[in-house]
Amino acid sequence: MTKQEVMRYQEDFFEDVQESAPDEVQRAYSKMDDAFEEYLAAIDDYLFQQIFRYGYEKGFEAASRVQTA
Numbered sequence: 783m784t785k786q787e788v789m790r791y792q793e794d795f796f797e798d799v800q801e802s803a804p805d806e807v808q809r810a811y812s813k814m815d816d817a818f819e820e821y822l823a824a825i826d827d828y829l830f831q832q833i834f835r836y837g838y839e840k841g842f843e844a845a846s847r848v849q850t851a
Contacts, residue, residue: 803811 802808
């Protein structure tokens with residue numbers, strides 16, 4: 783069997799045979815996707831807080847060096 787034949791079978795399968803996932807699978811996917819989005823938002827918030835504090839501290843350090851010079 784050639785690669786082209788396999789690809790034609792795959793194309794036929796996806797167009798004509800494949801069924802939609804059952805509601806149970808779709809609900810589970812939705813829950814997983816929501817949880818992943820929540821995780822990404824939490825990481826984003828956490829990193830922003832770290833970066834902000836770091837920049838704030840560095841700003842104070844630079845300001846104190848300017849004042850003492």
